Each structure stands twice: as C-alpha cells, then as structure tokens.
Amino acid sequence: MNKKLNEIIMAGGEFLRNRGFEVYEQTTNRVKVNQNKISKLPHKTVATRAGLGWIGKNCLLVTPQYGSAIRISSLLTNAPLECDVPVNQSRCGQCNLCVKKCPGQALRGTLWEPGIQREEIMDINKCYKKQVEIMLKKTNIETDLCGKCFAVCAYTQKYLKSTDSR
Numbered sequence: 001m002n003k004k005l006n007e008i009i010m011a012g013g014e015f016l017r018n019r020g021f022e023v024y025e026q027t028t029n030r031v032k033v034n035q036n037k038i039s040k041l042p043h044k045t046v047a048t049r050a051g052l053g054w055i056g057k058n059c060l061l062v063t064p065q066y067g068s069a070i071r072i073s074s075l076l077t078n079a080p081l082e083c084d085v086p087v088n089q090s091r092c093g094q095c096n097l098c099v100k101k102c103p104g105q106a107l108r109g110t111l112w113e114p115g116i117q118r119e120e121i122m123d124i125n126k127c128y129k130k131q132v133e134i135m136l137k138k139t140n141i142e143t144d145l146c147g148k149c150f151a152v153c154a155y156t157q158k159y160l161k162s163t164d165s166r
Contacts, residue, residue, distance in 0.1 A: 002028045005073040012075050021079040037124055046074040048114070051084025054091055055112035058098040058149035059122045062091070067156025068149070088114055098149040104130025107149065 006027040013023040024030075026043065033039045044061040048054060052072075053063035060068040090111040099107040106127035110120050118124065131144040150156055 001071050002073075005071060009073045009075050013077075016075075016077050016079050019079070021077050023079075024076040026074045026076065037128070038118065041074075041076075043072045043074045046076070047072055048088075049083075049086045051086055054087045054089065055116075055121070056090065056098065056149075056153060056155075057092050057096065057107055057109055057111070057121065058102075058153060059107070059118060060150055062153060062155050064091070064155065066159045067153045069156045069159055086114075095154055097152045097154060101148050101152045102127075103134065103146065103148055106130065 006025075006029075009025045009027055013025040016023045026041070026046075031039050031043075044055060047061050053061050056062035056068060058068060061070065061072065062068050063070060090113065092111060096109055099109045104123075104126045106123045108121060108123070110116070112121060127146075128144050131146040132142055135141055135143050135145050
C-alpha cells in the first residue's frame with residue numbers, strides 16, 4: 001500500500017511541478033522518524049490542517065466518511081489548491097470504544113486538539129510492544145501490526161456497515 005501511495009504522490013508532484021509550482025512529496029523514503037517514532041510533519045497533521053478529519057482517541061486520523069479505515073500520504077505545494085476548513089477539535093466526544101478495546105491498554109482517552117503531544121493521547125511504547133507480541137503469537141513474524149483501535153471506532157464501523165449494504 002505504501003508503494004502505491006508513493007506512486008500517487010510522486011505523480012501528483014510531477015503534475016504540479018510541470019505547471020510551475022513548488023512541491024515536496026512526503027513519501028515513505030523521505031519521511032524520517034526519530035527514536036520516539038515521531039516525524040517532523042505527520043501525514044495526519046497535514047490531513048487535519050486540510051480539513052479531512054481529526055485525531056481520535058486512538059491517535060489515528062478519523063474522518064467523518066471512513067473513520068480510521070484509511071491510508072494517507074501527503075504532498076506539500078504552493079499551488080492554489082482549495083481545501084476545507086482546518087479541523088481543530090476531536091469529534092470523538094464521550095466515545096471510548098477504542099480505549100476500552102486496546103489490547104495494550106495504551107490509549108489514555110484524551111480528546112485531541114492541535115498542539116497536543118502524542119504522549120497525552122497514548123503510550124506509544126505500550127502500543128508497539130503489544131502489537132509485536134500479537135503478531136509474533138499469531139504469525140511468528142516480528143512486526144508491529146494490530147489495528148484493533150481503528151476497527152472498533154464508531155466512525156469506522158459506520159463506514160463498514162454502509163459498504164456491507166452495497
């Protein structure tokens with residue numbers, strides 16, 4: 001999936017560059033994360049500024065249409081593109097489904113707002129440790145993959161139920 005996203009972002013970058021605009025494609029080989037697994041400009045931050053959604057109590061981007069059942073990348077440009085109004089607050093409200101279902105008990109139940117530190121929303125080390133433990137047990141592969149928090153999200157479930165009826 002990352003390879004396909006990279007191809008899409010590079011194609012968009014080429015399209016804009018050929019029209020005289022400045023572009024920076026945030027592809028997987030360009031985005032660097034530090035020892036705390038933090039990048040300088042996360043894709044989900046770009047998405048909130050573009051009005052696509054908010055950061056949920058699961059510390060993932062949540063959109064009204066798809067919940068967290070999305071995969072994103074980002075492209076920065078000076079092209080005069082129309083975007084939506086930036087999202088500046090969580091729409092998770094009192095919902096705590098992801099917090100209750102987190103196998104690593106890594107989610108704190110904190111509502112997001114711009115500028116909040118990830119550590120206030122989740123314990124990344126607990127999350128990562130549990131993901132690796134789950135995958136080793138189920139697949140004998142040492143990798144970080146869980147997905148429980150996005151799967152139980154009420155917005156994700158609404159989207160999944162709407163696609164079931166098609």
